[in-house]
Amino acid sequence: MKTILHKANTRGHASFGWLNSYHTFSFGHYYNPERIHFGALRVLNDDTVKGGMGFSKHPHDNMEIVSIPLSGDLHHKDTTGRDEIIRQHDVQIMSAGSGIAHSETNANHDKEVKFLQIWVFPKEKNIEPRYQQKSFKPEDRLNQVLTVVAPDDEHAVWINQDAWFSLANLEAGVEKIYQIKRKENGVYAFIIGGQVTINGEQLDARDGLGIWETETINITANSNTEILLIDVPMKLEEA
Structure with a gap:
């Protein structure tokens, strides 16, 4: 058995006023050559977004992107025409595949949204972009x-x-x-x-x-x- 431990206080950190984000693995301006990925797990970001703010429309390809809201609500839009609200107890996945652009913003103006943003390398490349979300009790x-x-x-x-x-x-x-x-x-x-x-x-x-x-x-x-x-x-x- 092999293990690797990442304590919370060793994560990368980025704060942009509207966004407070902790990075388990290298992401954005945070780079650690010993923390690029764990197998197929590439990104594990712990994000807090202020009311009414968020990630404006941006592209992805060939990545499985999972969002898990911990509190508050996310507003998702993408170039397939999807326009959805993702709430606590929901799990969202977007297979970026051959290419997709999306935005993720705080659906509320009066409270923060906290969510985990997770990226996994895909098994098959260049599939047709795909979106799904479900609620779990x-x-x-x-x-x-x-x-x-x-x-x-x-x-x-x-x-x-x-x-x-x-x-x-x-x-x-x-x-x-x-x-x-x-x-x-x-x-x-x-x-x-x-x-x-x-x-x-x-x-x-x-x-x-x-x-x-x-x-x-x-x-x-x-x-x-x-x-x-x-x-x-x-x-x-x-x-």
Whole structure:
């Protein structure tokens, strides 16, 4: 088993007034050659956007982009004609594929929106751009590990990669064993809130732990904890 620990206070940081963003991996002006990606996981940004502000229209291609609002509402528009509001408990995915432009703005003027922006390298390049979002009941992940992104689960949003995202809200003292989906995959655990021990490593809010070359991970909630598990291939396919 191999692991890599990223404490919350070691992340990159960018503040532009309207945006406060923490970067687990190199992004924008933050560059760390030891933190480029974790397998197919390329970006994990922890963003807070002020009321009425946001990311104006900009292009992407050949990237799977997942947004998970933690509080507040996001307004999404893109060049396929999509015009959607993404709320807490929703999960959005955009397969940029052969090329798409989009904007993501705070749908409200009187409160912040907090969300995780996550990029995953795709399995197949230049597919037709694709968008999907779904709402997930918080009670369905109470003391359970709920799959919200998957290539093979009709109840989750679909991703163009052998990758699975799962969310769990665990009460203090609850223990879970997570089975990694493929032997070629590893798991990046991101602690949204609370305190948890994973494979003997104590983690606090916004810490991240990558684990690979193992079949399972052991999770024990030391307090009421919210956790995101990102199960991704560890080797990138050559173009």
